[in-house]
Amino acid sequence: MTSQESLLSAFISRQRALLKRERDADIERSSLLLSNCGPKLLEQKGLALLGLGIVGINIGLGGKTLIELERPSAYHTSPVFPPHTLRNGDIARIEANVSSSAAAKKPKKPTGSADKDKDAQAEGVVYKVSETKIVIAVDPSDSSSDDLNLPERCRVVKLANSVTYDRMDRAIDHLERAVLQTSSSSNDKDKSAPPELTPLIQVLMGMQRPSPKLSIPPLQFFDDTLNPSQKEAVRLCLEAPEVACIHGPPGTGKTHTLIEIIRQLISNSSTRVLVCGASNLSVDNILERLLALPVLDNGEKHKLKVTRIGHPARVMAHEGILESTLEVKASKTDQAALAKDVKNELEATLGVLSGKGKGAGKGAKGKPRGAERKKMWEEVKALRKEYRQREGGIVTSVLGESQVVLATCHSSGGRQLRNHQFDVVIIDEATQALEAVCWIPIFKAKKLILAGDPMQLPPTILSLDKDKNKKGSKDKGAGSKGKKDSKTKKPAAEKAKPGEKKGATVNKDLPNDKDGTPPPDSEDDEDSGSESDSAEADAQESPNASTSKPESKSASNKKTATVTYPRPLRPPHTLETTLFDRLEKMYGSSIKRMLEVQYRMHEKICDFPSKTLYEGRLGSDERVKGWLLRDLVLEGNDGGLGGMDEDEAKEVLATPVAFYDTAGCEYFERIEGEDGSDEGSKSNENEAQVVVRWVESMVNAGVKPWQIAVITPYQAQVTLLTTLLRPTYGPELEIGTVDGMQGREKDAVGISLVRSNDKREIGFLKEKRRLNGGNLREFLAINANSFYGCLRSTVAMTRAKRHLCVVGDSSTVIHGGSYLKKWMKWLETNADVRYAGLE
Numbered sequence: 001m002t003s004q005e006s007l008l009s010a011f012i013s014r015q016r017a018l019l020k021r022e023r024d025a026d027i028e029r030s031s032l033l034l035s036n037c038g039p040k041l042l043e044q045k046g047l048a049l050l051g052l053g054i055v056g057i058n059i060g061l062g063g064k065t066l067i068e069l070e071r072p073s074a075y076h077t078s079p080v081f082p083p084h085t086l087r088n089g090d091i092a093r094i095e096a097n098v099s100s101s102a103a104a105k106k107p108k109k110p111t112g113s114a115d116k117d118k119d120a121q122a123e124g125v126v127y128k129v130s131e132t133k134i135v136i137a138v139d140p141s142d143s144s145s146d147d148l149n150l151p152e153r154c155r156v157v158k159l160a161n162s163v164t165y166d167r168m169d170r171a172i173d174h175l176e177r178a179v180l181q182t183s184s185s186s187n188d189k190d191k192s193a194p195p196e197l198t199p200l201i202q203v204l205m206g207m208q209r210p211s212p213k214l215s216i217p218p219l220q221f222f223d224d225t226l227n228p229s230q231k232e233a234v235r236l237c238l239e240a241p242e243v244a245c246i247h248g249p250p251g252t253g254k255t256h257t258l259i260e261i262i263r264q265l266i267s268n269s270s271t272r273v274l275v276c277g278a279s280n281l282s283v284d285n286i287l288e289r290l291l292a293l294p295v296l297d298n299g300e301k302h303k304l305k306v307t308r309i310g311h312p313a314r315v316m317a318h319e320g321i322l323e324s325t326l327e328v329k330a331s332k333t334d335q336a337a338l339a340k341d342v343k344n345e346l347e348a349t350l351g352v353l354s355g356k357g358k359g360a361g362k363g364a365k366g367k368p369r370g371a372e373r374k375k376m377w378e379e380v381k382a383l384r385k386e387y388r389q390r391e392g393g394i395v396t397s398v399l400g401e402s403q404v405v406l407a408t409c410h411s412s413g414g415r416q417l418r419n420h421q422f423d424v425v426i427i428d429e430a431t432q433a434l435e436a437v438c439w440i441p442i443f444k445a446k447k448l449i450l451a452g453d454p455m456q457l458p459p460t461i462l463s464l465d466k467d468k469n470k471k472g473s474k475d476k477g478a479g480s481k482g483k484k485d486s487k488t489k490k491p492a493a494e495k496a497k498p499g500e501k502k503g504a505t506v507n508k509d510l511p512n513d514k515d516g517t518p519p520p521d522s523e524d525d526e527d528s529g530s531e532s533d534s535a536e537a538d539a540q541e542s543p544n545a546s547t548s549k550p551e552s553k554s555a556s557n558k559k560t561a562t563v564t565y566p567r568p569l570r571p572p573h574t575l576e577t578t579l580f581d582r583l584e585k586m587y588g589s590s591i592k593r594m595l596e597v598q599y600r601m602h603e604k605i606c607d608f609p610s611k612t613l614y615e616g617r618l619g620s621d622e623r624v625k626g627w628l629l630r631d632l633v634l635e636g637n638d639g640g641l642g643g644m645d646e647d648e649a650k651e652v653l654a655t656p657v658a659f660y661d662t663a664g665c666e667y668f669e670r671i672e673g674e675d676g677s678d679e680g681s682k683s684n685e686n687e688a689q690v691v692v693r694w695v696e697s698m699v700n701a702g703v704k705p706w707q708i709a710v711i712t713p714y715q716a717q718v719t720l721l722t723t724l725l726r727p728t729y730g731p732e733l734e735i736g737t738v739d740g741m742q743g744r745e746k747d748a749v750g751i752s753l754v755r756s757n758d759k760r761e762i763g764f765l766k767e768k769r770r771l772n773g774g775n776l777r778e779f780l781a782i783n784a785n786s787f788y789g790c791l792r793s794t795v796a797m798t799r800a801k802r803h804l805c806v807v808g809d810s811s812t813v814i815h816g817g818s819y820l821k822k823w824m825k826w827l828e829t830n831a832d833v834r835y836a837g838l839e
C-alpha cells in the first residue's frame with residue numbers, strides 16, 4: 001500500500017468507526033427507552049401515539065403503501081394528537097394497541113426488539129403529520145410489512161432511524177471504492193466496477209490540489225445590491241473548478257448569495273444544480289426564495305424549473321412549495337393518468353385486504369382469508385410492479401426537465417435520484433451536517449459548493465454524550481451535545497497536559513492509524529492560544545486573501561508559523577469535524593470566502609461576536625448599524641408608550657445592549673432533579689423575576705410582545721418563564737426552546753443565563769458556538785439512567801436586532817471558560833450595566 005492509500009484507508013476506517021459508534025449510541029438510546037417505558041410513558045415522552053385507527057390506505061411515490069391513522073372519537077374526546085416528536089422521515093412502527101395490563105400478562109418482549117409480531121405490525125417512515133392525522137409510508141419491498149393485517153386499534157411508536165446510518169455507510173463504502181479504485185469496499189458486497197474517481201473527489205480527499213480557476217466572462221449580477229463580499233463569494237463559486245466554501249456569519253445573506261449563485265449557474269447553459277440542506281427547513285428556505293424569482297430566459301420571463309424531493313417541512317409557508325414537489329409535479333404529467341388507473345386499482349385491492357381503506361366493503365372482520373387472500377396479494381404485487389414502472393418513467397421525465405432539484409442530503413440518496421447526475425451540488429448548513437451525509441449528494445456532481453458557519457452549532461453527536469457521561473460529566477443542559485469546537489479556545493484546566501495527545505480518551509476504542517499516517521485531526525494544531533489572541537491576530541490577515549497562513553490559529557502560531565497548503569488529509573477526531581471544517585484546514589482561505597456585512601443587528605450587538613468569533617471582520621450594514629427600539633416604537637409601531645413617561649421610555653428604548661448583573665445578589669440557581677443531583681435541568685427564580693421586569697419595561701415603553709423573545713439554555717427556566725410571562729403576554733412573546741424559532745430574529749431578545757452558585761460551577765454555557773448559535777435546535781438528551789425529554793434551546797445572542805438584554809450572575813458565569821469571561825468583561829465595558837439587586 002502506498003502512503004497515500006494508507007492515509008485514505010485510515011480516514012475511511014475512522015469515519016466508519018465513528019459512524020458505528022454513533023449508530024450504536026442512537027440504537028442504545030432508543031431501545032433503552034422502548035424497553036424501559038410502557039406505551040403510556042412513551043406517549044408522554046412524545047415517542048408514541050396511542051389509540052389510533054386506520055382511516056385510509058393509499059399508494060404514494062415508489063409504490064409505497066401510505067397508511068393514514070387518526071384518533072377515533074370512540075377512544076378520544078379530542079381528535080388532536082398530544083405533543084409528540086414524530087416528524088417527517090422518522091422511522092415508526094404501527095403495532096397493536098394492547099392495554100398495559102394485557103401486555104403485562106404476556107411474557108415481556110422488548111418493544112424495540114427485532115423479534116416482531118408480524119401479524120399485527122408494520123414498520124415504515126413518517127410521511128406526513130398534521131395535528132390530527134399521521135401517515136406512515138410502508139415500503140412493500142420490506143416483506144415483513146407486506147400483508148397489512150393490521151389491528152383495529154393501533155399505536156405508532158418512533159424507532160431508531162437506521163436508514164440514515166445505512167445511507168451514510170453506503171456513501172463511505174462508495175468513497176472507499178472510488179479512492180482506492182477497488183471493485184468492492186472492505187465493508188460491502190458490491191462487486192461492480194469502482195465509481196469514477198473525479199477531480200472533485202480527489203480534491204476533497206487531498207489526492208490532488210484544486211485546479212486553477214476557471215475563466216468566466218465578466219459577471220452581470222442578477223441582484224446588483226449584493227455587497228462586495230457577497231459578490232466575491234459568487235465569483236469564487238463560479239470560478240472554482242471543484243469546490244468552494246461560503247462562510248456566512250449570522251444575518252450576512254448566505255441564502256441571498258446562494259440564490260444569486262444558483263441563478264448564475266443556470267442562466268445561460270444547460271447546467272443542472274442539486275441543492276441540498278442539512279434539514280428540511282433549510283431546503284424549504286431556499287426553495288421559497290427561488291420560487292419568488294422570475295428568471296430571464298431568451299428575453300422572456302420564465303419561472304425556474306425547480307423540483308423538491310421529499311416532503312416540505314412548512315407546506316403552508318408558500319403556496320408554490322407544494323406545487324414544486326416531485327409528487328405533485330409527477331401527478332400533473334400526461335402519463336400520470338395511466339399510472340393513476342393502476343394506482344386506483346391497487347388502492348382498492350389493498351383496501352379490501354386490510355378491511356380499512358377504499359374498496360373495503362365488508363369491514364375489518366370480513367377481510368378475505370386463505371387462498372382468496374393469497375390470490376389478491378399476487379395481484380397487488382403485479383399491480384405494484386406495473387405502477388412502479390410507469391411512475392419511474394414519469395419521475396425521470398420530471399427530474400430530467402428540472403434545472404434545480406432540491407432535497408435534504410439524506411433524501412438525495414433515495415430511489416428517485418438514483419442514476420441522476422448534476423453539474424453542481426450545493427450544500428447549505430454544511431457546518432451542521434456530518435461529513436458522511438454530505439457524501440451522499442457529492443457523488444452526484446462534478447463540483448461542490450458548501451455554505452455554512454463553522455462558528456455556529458456543529459452537528460449533534462450522541463456518542464460524544466456517551467463519552468461525556470462515562471467520564472462523569474455532570475451537566476446535562478442543551479449542551480449535552482459534544483463540546484468540541486474547532487475554534488473554541490479552551491480554558492487552561494481543560495487543555496491537555498504536555499505530552500498528552502488530545503482526544504486519546506475519546507478515541508480509545510477507535511482503530512489505530514496505520515504507520516506513517518498523520519495523527520487524527522484534533523485540536524492540537526489550533527486554539528491553544530491565549531485568550532486575547534483571536535481579535536488582534538486576525539488583523540494580520542484577510543480571511544478572503546489566498547494565503548499560506550492559517551486562519552485563527554493560536555497567537556504564537558500566528559506570529560511565527562507559516563502553514564503550507566494543502567495540508568494532508570487526516571482521520572477525523574470526532575464526527576463534529578465537518579467537511580467544511582476539514583476543507584478549510586486542508587486548503588486554507590483559497591477555497592473560502594467570508595461574508596462580511598450583516599443585515600440583522602445593531603452594531604453594538606454585533607461587536608462581541610464579531611471580535612471574538614469572526615476576527616473583527618463582521619461589519620454592519622448602514623441600514624441596521626444604528627437601529628434601536630426607539631425608532632421602531634416612535635416610527636409607526638402604532639402604539640403609544642404604554643403609560644410610561646416619554647423620557648423614561650426613550651431611555652429604555654435607546655439601549656442596544658443591557659446587562660442585568662445579579663452578582664452578589666445570591667440569586668442562586670435551582671437544580672430540578674428527581675434526586676437533587678447536579679444532573680437535572682436548572683432554573684433561577686429570582687433571575688426569572690428580573691426577566692419579567694425587563695419584559696414589562698419593554699412593553700410599557702411600546703414594544704409589542706411579538707417583537708420580543710426570551711431565550712435561556714435550560715428547559716426548567718423556559719418552563720418557569722412561560723408560567724410567569726404567558727398569562728400576561730400570550731404566546732406571541734416567544735420563550736426559549738420552540739423549534740419554530742430556528743433561524744429567527746427578534747427586535748428585542750432577553751437571555752437568561754440561569755447559572756449562579758457559590759461553587760462557581762458552570763456547565764454547558766461554556767460552548768461558545770451555543771451562545772452565538774444562529775439556530776435554536778431541539779435536542780432530546782438521554783443517558784443510561786434517565787430521560788431528558790425536554791426540548792432544549794440554544795442561547796443565541798445574534799438573534800437580537802435592536803436590543804439585547806443579558807441577565808446573569810457575572811461572578812459565576814466568569815468561571816465558564818475564557819469565552820464567557822471575555823463576554824462578561826465586554827458586557828461590563830460596553831453594555832448598559834444594571835445591578836439587578838439594586839433596582
Ligand SMILES: Nc1ncnc2c1ncn2[C@@H]1O[C@H](COP(=O)(O)OP(=O)(O)OP(=O)(O)O)[C@@H](O)[C@H]1O
Pocket residue numbers: 225226227230248249250251252253254255256257599600743744774
Ligand atoms: N446585499 C444585501 N442588501 C440588502 N439586504 C440584504 C443583502 N444581503 C442580505 N440581505 C438581507 O439580510 C437578511 C439576511 O439574509 P439571509 O436570510 O440571506 O441571511 P442568512 O445568512 O441566510 O441568514 P441566517 O443568519 O438566518 O443564516 C435578509 O433580510 C436579507 O434580505
